[in-house]
Amino acid sequence: MRITRRTLLSGAAAGIATAAFRPHAAWAETHFTLGGMEVTTLSDGYLTQPADFMFAPMPQDELAAYLASQGMERDAPLTPPCNVTLVRHENRVILFDAGSGTGFMDSVGALPDALAALGVDPGDITHVVFTHGHADHLWGVIDDFDEPFFFNAAHLMGRVEFDYWNDPATIDTISEDRVPMAAGAKRRLDLVGEHFTLFEDGAEVLPGVIAQATFGHSPGHMSFALADGGQAAMVVGDAILNDHTAFAHPDWPIGADSDLEAAARMRAGLLDQLAAEAMPMIGFHLPNGGVGHVDRFEGAFRFVPA
C-alpha cells in the first residue's frame, strides 16, 4: 500500500489498496550484521526488460556461446530483482535508494509493503542515500500526492549525479528512449529538492558509510562502503548490474549503462577491489537479496550468493 497524505488521514486507507493490488510484490528480505549495523535487504519487486536493453552492445557470437553455457536464452525478457538496503545503526534508520514508487512498472513498488512487514513506518526513515537517479532507485521518493514519502528523512545524493538530473538541459541531450526517465527524475528532485544534501567521492556521508565514486552506469553513480566494528560490506547499487555477464565478462558493454566504456572500466576495477578485499557486497539487481561476494573465476569473476 502506498497512497498517503499520511495515508488518507491514517487508517482510512486500510481497505483501499491491498497486497493483492500487486500480485508479485513478495517482500523477500535478507538480513546480516556488521558490528553494530543491522543490514536488511528488502525487495521492491522486479523489473521487466527486453533482453536487448542489456545485451544489444555485447559481442554477439561470444554472448550466444556464453548464454548457452549458462542455460540462458538470448532473447527472453529479463526480470532482475530490485533490492533496497535498509541499515539500522545507532539512532539512524537508513535506506539506500527509494525504490520505484507507483508510476514506473507494475512489477515494482513493493518497498512500502516490505517496510511495513518489518514494522518500519516511512516516517521512521532518517536518511535516504541514493546510488543514482534512475527510476527504479529514485521515483519512490514521492507519494501519490507528490509529497516526500519518507517525510522525516534527509535525502543524500552525490553532487555529480544530482547536478546531472537537476540540469534542465539533460532532457534535451539524453537519448530519446530515456527522456521519460530524465523528466521523472527532474520532477522528483524539484519536489524533494530542499531535503537533499549533496556529497562528493570519498565522503563519510554518515558514520560508517563512505561514498565511493562508481561513475559509468549513470554519470555520478555512487557505491557505499558500510563499516562498523571491524566488518565491512559494499552497497554497489547498479555498478555491478547482473550476476552473469557483469562478472564473467566485465569488459563487455552493458546496454543499460549510460557510458558503456567508463562503466566497463569501473566494473572491472570494482570487482577486482571486492575480490581482493574479500568484501561482501549488496547489488541492487542481483539475486539472493543482492547479498554475496565476488570470487575470482576462470580469468574473471563470479557472484557467490551469501
Ligand SMILES: [Zn+2]
Ligand atoms: Zn537499477
